[in-house]
Amino acid sequence: MTPFGNRRHQLTPEQRTAWQSAQTLWGVELHDPELAPHAKAPSFAWFTFPPQVSFDLPLADRLGVGGFLESIFAHEIGHHALSPSTRLTSLKIQHQIARALAATDATRIPNVQDEVHRLSNLWSDMLINVRVAEAQRRRDGPAAPPEMVRMWTVLGGNGSGDTLWWVVLRAYEVLWGLAAGSLCPAEPPAAPVDPTEEKRRRLEASSTAQYRKTVLENMRATQSKQKVAEREQDFLAQDAAAEVQREFDALALTNPRLDAGLLAETVRTFGDDPVSGALRFGMLLAPYLVGQEDMPKPGAPSGLCDGETGAGPATAGELVAVLGDARLQEDPEHPAVAKARGLVAPSSTAPGMSDPPGTSMGSPTISTGQGYGLAKTLELYRASAANDVTAAWYQTRARHFVRPLLQRATTAPPAGTEIPGPLESWELGDDLADIDWAASMARSPTIVPGVTTRRREYLPDVPPVASVSLDLDLYIDSSGSMVSPVRESPAVLAGTILILSVLRGGGRVRVTSFSAAGQVAGGHRFTRDRLEALRDLTFYFGGGTVFPLDLYGSRYSGLGRTSSSVRRHVVVLSDEGLLSMFGAGQPQYADVAARVRRGLDTATLILQDPRRSITTPAAAAGYDVEYIERMDDAPAACARLARRLTESEPSHVTRTPGGFRG
Numbered sequence: 001m002t003p004f005g006n007r008r009h010q011l012t013p014e015q016r017t018a019w020q021s022a023q024t025l026w027g028v029e030l031h032d033p034e035l036a037p038h039a040k041a042p043s044f045a046w047f048t049f050p051p052q053v054s055f056d057l058p059l060a061d062r063l064g065v066g067g068f069l070e071s072i073f074a075h076e077i078g079h080h081a082l083s084p085s086t087r088l089t090s091l092k093i094q095h096q097i098a099r100a101l102a103a104t105d106a107t108r109i110p111n112v113q114d115e116v117h118r119l120s121n122l123w124s125d126m127l128i129n130v131r132v133a134e135a136q137r138r139r140d141g142p143a144a145p146p147e148m149v150r151m152w153t154v155l156g157g158n159g160s161g162d163t164l165w166w167v168v169l170r171a172y173e174v175l176w177g178l179a180a181g182s183l184c185p186a187e188p189p190a191a192p193v194d195p196t197e198e199k200r201r202r203l204e205a206s207s208t209a210q211y212r213k214t215v216l217e218n219m220r221a222t223q224s225k226q227k228v229a230e231r232e233q234d235f236l237a238q239d240a241a242a243e244v245q246r247e248f249d250a251l252a253l254t255n256p257r258l259d260a261g262l263l264a265e266t267v268r269t270f271g272d273d274p275v276s277g278a279l280r281f282g283m284l285l286a287p288y289l290v291g292q293e294d295m296p297k298p299g300a301p302s303g304l305c306d307g308e309t310g311a312g313p314a315t316a317g318e319l320v321a322v323l324g325d326a327r328l329q330e331d332p333e334h335p336a337v338a339k340a341r342g343l344v345a346p347s348s349t350a351p352g353m354s355d356p357p358g359t360s361m362g363s364p365t366i367s368t369g370q371g372y373g374l375a376k377t378l379e380l381y382r383a384s385a386a387n388d389v390t391a392a393w394y395q396t397r398a399r400h401f402v403r404p405l406l407q408r409a410t411t412a413p414p415a416g417t418e419i420p421g422p423l424e425s426w427e428l429g430d431d432l433a434d435i436d437w438a439a440s441m442a443r444s445p446t447i448v449p450g451v452t453t454r455r456r457e458y459l460p461d462v463p464p465v466a467s468v469s470l471d472l473d474l475y476i477d478s479s480g481s482m483v484s485p486v487r488e489s490p491a492v493l494a495g496t497i498l499i500l501s502v503l504r505g506g507g508r509v510r511v512t513s514f515s516a517a518g519q520v521a522g523g524h525r526f527t528r529d530r531l532e533a534l535r536d537l538t539f540y541f542g543g544g545t546v547f548p549l550d551l552y553g554s555r556y557s558g559l560g561r562t563s564s565s566v567r568r569h570v571v572v573l574s575d576e577g578l579l580s581m582f583g584a585g586q587p588q589y590a591d592v593a594a595r596v597r598r599g600l601d602t603a604t605l606i607l608q609d610p611r612r613s614i615t616t617p618a619a620a621a622g623y624d625v626e627y628i629e630r631m632d633d634a635p636a637a638c639a640r641l642a643r644r645l646t647e648s649e650p651s652h653v654t655r656t657p658g659g660f661r662g
Contacts, residue, residue: 009035015057018069025074025135026081033073043306045072047079049087068151071132075148075305078128083274084120084308091314091322093278094120098380099372100282101289103332106376109289116380121307122168123281126267127274130175149176155304156183163189163256164288170260175267188256254287255336262335275327283334313383316531319392323377324399374488390485391534398496401639405501405646406469426453469507470567470601470645471526473555474498476537477574478513478521479545483631485538491573494606494634495537498571499530501642507567509533512548515541517586520548545577549589556596568600569645573634576609582617594621602645606637 011019011032023029034054044059053076060066084090097119098112106112129148136146145153156169169184180186212235219228263284270277314322322328372380374393381389426435427450434455444452476495483489499509508526511533522536572578583590597603604624607614608631618625626637 009037011035015069019073021070022073022077025070025132025139026077028077028081030077030080033076041306041309043304045076046306046309047076048308048310049090051080053077053079064154065151068147068154071136071148071151074132074135075125075128078132079124079305079308082131083124083127085274087311088318088321089275090120090308090311091318092275092325092328093123095322095328095372095380096275096278097123097282098376099328100279100332101286102372102376104283104286105290109286113380115289117307119282119285120278121305122285123278124274124307125305126168126171126263126281127271127277129172130267131271133176145176149178152183161189163254164285167256167260167263167285167288170256171263171267174261174264258336259284262339266335275325276330279327279330279332280335283332287334313385314381314388316385316388316392319381319384319388320395323392323396328372374486378486387535387538388531390538391531394485394493394496394534394538395500395530397493398500398635401497401635401642402500402504403642403646404505405472405498405507405642406505421457423454424457426450426455430455468567469505470502470569471507472498472502472509473512473526473568473570474509474537475512475514475547475552475570475572475574477515477545477572477577478519478540478542479515479575479577480542481545481575481577484540484542486540490631490634492537494638495573496534497635497638498642499533499537503528503530503533511536512551513537513539513541514548515545516543517546519543519546520551545574545580546585547572547574547578547581549581549583549586549592552596553589553592556599559599561599570596570600570603571638571641572605572607573638574605574607575631576607576611576613578605578607578609578614579617581605582614582621593623597622604641606634606641608634 019033030051030053034052036054036056037058039054039056039059041056041059044056044063044065045053047053053073055072055076057066057069057072060068060072065072079085084093094116098116101109101112101115109115129152133146133148136148140146152172156172166184166188170180170188172178173180173183216228216231219231263281266277266280266284270280374390377393378386378389423436423439426440436454436456439454439456440447440452443454447453474495476491482491485492495511499511502509508528510523510526512520512522513536514520519541521539521541523532527533572581580586582593602624603622604626605614605618606626606628608628610629612627614625626641628634628637
């Protein structure tokens, strides 16, 4: 229910006919829309999740499009039938648009969050309008333009001096086969002047001119006329090269005619994949928003769909689903650059052939991988809980390394003698008893011996190796020398890999963040709650480094040795300040690490310590140490550790009786 909706307003017979017809175009059946006359909303139509569409039809009448009810209704239905269709897809489209703005120049785009919403809705609008017009044309025939096209002739005719909207309207003309000038002026608006950029260029030109003047004056006083002339020619060549680059930059970033054609091509190509197409759409239109803060904005034609309203913040589960979509990892690239590279690729190896402009390392569009760091992700989802956003971001980055973490059990479960294998053809002459009649009938209801008959091969059964899950006790250094989680910490990413691997294997984790004396945070119990564990992992103090030996000792005091059903593993992620774990600065606890170790299956320290200062005390206490050159190596080290834990034998098999008693 939207805040504008009112069930007291019912569809008139004419409106109901149009509503039913619009549903037929999409092949769906929805409950009646909300009618909200005089809602004073920004548009005459909007939608919400769960699926609901709302209309202010008197406003549509005032804008001159009230007679196009089927297209108005079909457009809003399309938001639920095509794009975004679900709330998750809506969040993914917005994320793609935000990545495009960031890859272009988000710092020079005013009101980035508003533009993300506007462009996301505009992208969905284009996909829907084109699909509706195609459906109407198929139904009504080519004798007259589809109703959707006729409605946009009215909307587009409202006029707009905005270059971005000229590109959109011209793309509609291309998609619908309309003559130039049908929806927008035949010529694009004159390119606006960015006063900030112009000022910067003037200052740069003035500084360059002064520098060159000084250089030439000094050369005239000390060097020959030939040298001076050569330097003057160098300066002229630099000017020519800079002019060529400026022309290309303008062509690649804001060429309305070219971009309109590329936009039409993008709509055609990604009509069924709104998430992938959104990135290219954003890369096409984002340059038109750069540097527009102090410039007049004519804006879009009035009366367009207002998009989704009343959306709540993304939940923890939604964030994981959104950030985990592989399509959000694609490098943002302007379609013009991608197309130019594709055109020159066949001849790029010819002798003397250089890279085309804009495809070199100096191109304004660079490969950025995910293209959206944690800080920007937190800003995009600022309405959501910061811990949920941070946890989802690290989970996405860790996913590639995660494997179910299990350990071998001491006994294997009983096994049979053979197991069903693959199906093979039963040929004439084979034993009749070997026919698998169910598989043969599934192949064809008509049995043709030697053609449709199948037999099941049986294989000897190898007794499986039983496995058990484990308990991981993870300690992470959150002192000031460690990178903060909000600055994309490799140590936190490494910890995320271990946590997710253990949980996927059915185990439990306990996470402790430590810094200076008394600065300890985390859970006191082992848990299978992923969000709880990741919340503890991302806690950050930023103080000194003192390992909490008092807590460490008390947790394991009185516990017996491990067994076939109890596995205990400790992992510590830190840098070179970990001598305190073996009593440095807290001598009263000097024996705790060694005593605890006797009650564990494994204990591993992953340290960034160039001096290798902890080798001797760690070995004496029975701890394995894996040194890394830089903290960026920690994720790979944790992935290797997970594999070792999976393959290791339980310690109680070979350990002498007694174990750790506290």
